Amino acid sequence: MSHIESPPSTSRHPIPMDASGFEPASRCSRRVNVSHSERNVSRIAGAALLLNGLCGPRSTRPLSLLSAAGLLYRGATGHCHGYEALGISTAWKDHADEGAAAAVPAQHGVKVHESVVIQRSPEDLFQFWKNLEGLPAAMRHLESVTESGAGKSHWVARGPMGIKLEWDAEIFTEGDHEFIAWRSLPGGDVDTAGSVHFRPLPENRGTLVEVVLKYDPPGGKWAARLASLLGVGAEREIREDLRRVKALLEAGAPPTVNGQTHGRRP
């Protein structure tokens, strides 16, 4: 989830970019991808290696110094370049720990901010998103959406590890062909809110689609454990879903090799 600060857009925004009422995740919190307990281990191991690097056998000194620097950095900043390169984060463990003690505070939900450029008009895209029941065809994380009229709908999503999540939602504001924002109604398995904006790009470059989603599990039944589980891979899943939407709307169908012929697999 890379969020790039951009100058204010020239298009009219009757509501802030993030219609669901939470600020986009800050750069800083995203960089933390090492849990507290691991950070402590890193600090201790880093210190030991530093000692070896300074006073230990000459042959192992340079290596120790290098590793020590890495571990100390990781311990101090909670950021591990190695983890980042591998796309690993263990920081979610912290949310689970804290969440178990307190009700999940607002800033502890899972936030996803993804964007994609699609070679269709904002009108086409607006129509696509307004047809909520059509979303699961392209979005794998959704199992079904049933509209019950008056902007209300029932959502069933595939949670992590096959957990089924259900909630009722309403579209609470929309701007003609520019944005749609929705939020869940009380009583569902998760509190969720989201918005999607459509902004035409210059010189026939298509339409910029920006999606902001937030999942906030209520206390009780699933509690914060779910938040952490949801967080793992949520971004990746939304990105893949948007890729499929793009392919559906541009190419008529997402590309597939599922069910194609092949030779003997070992």
Place this chain on the structure above:
Amino acid sequence: MSSMMAVCYRGAGRVDVEDVPRPTILNPRDAIIQVTATALCGSDLHLFNGFIPTMQPGDILGHEFMGRVVEVGPEVRNLSPGDRVVVPFTIACGRCFFCQREMWSLCDNSNPNAAMAEKLYGYSSSGLFGYSHLFGGYAGGQAEYVRVPYADVGPFKIPDGLGDEQVLFLTDILPTAYMAAENCGIQPGDTVAVWGCGPVGLLTINCAFWLGAERVIAIDHVPERLELARRHGGAETINFEEADVHETLRAMTGGLGPDACIDAVGLESHGHSLDAMYDKVKTSVYLSTDRIHALRQAIYCCRKGGTLSIPGVYGGFLDKLPLGAAFSKGLQLRMGQTHVHRYLEPLLKRIQGNGTPGFDPTYIISHRFSLEEAPRAYEMFNTDKGHCTKVVFKPAQAV
């Protein structure tokens, strides 16, 4: 009835001909083609020799193929069963940002494994037939039948009167050669040097002359291929095992160097110099992925302010790439998988000729095999470059 023969990857150095289910339509824009001719390519050797990751045993190979349409999906309105078509090896949707700008091999929508390619390359390029899961995992065309996605965009109808062999190379290597030469921005009077006299290099020599090159100098170490470059391309040649390439090029160009250099060798470059040995060791213990002796030499030999065009395929991480030389001399670098769709019509016209005799690319073909002989053909094309320049398989006999 519902099975067919297909050439399957079994692991590095091994292909088998297997009985597999026939392909079926999976998307409304798909078509099924009965393959009448399909060729073996230097790119297939990169797979065969295990240089391209994410191949799985059982993957059907082949990306140069043509044939007859036997079935079309509901959204393919420009083709009907019976049409005779050549199929570009790059799979393109025709409607994304890149396709709309004729950058077909960079299509945004055709790779089902785009996330995997994004991890490795930052962004994903198009899907390719029979070219590993990184490029979509699409079943290839060295088979009796093949499924062609976005069939309303890719397949190109061939008029009667032209034989399969005359047009088969429109699927890949003729457009590749043309784009390689086009990327050089050839000016009248230019000297172009081409590394590699495989099928791609040979056709590149022809294309460079079409585009106005004054001289083409071809470099390889296989005498038979150098002979083809002289006889069918009108190129001057250098055997890199007999002469110092840089010194020879320098002498041939009055100390200036070639105006453009083309690397038509790719990531399995040979050589006996220190750097080539170094590559061989490093790639064999997986410390780097590509052997780039020819590429280094092309950068080194190019004249100041010249252009380096790279049709040869590279897949991963290149070690000891002399970027300093390229920078100091202000070279331009152009490369990439070919935007095949762009070149189909103009190159077909060249083959047809316009009252004059058309271009006949069949001089590169050395062997014609049945599909069953694929294992032997791969082995031969890989090791016996002197006798084997291009293999064509004929899975179904044209009616």
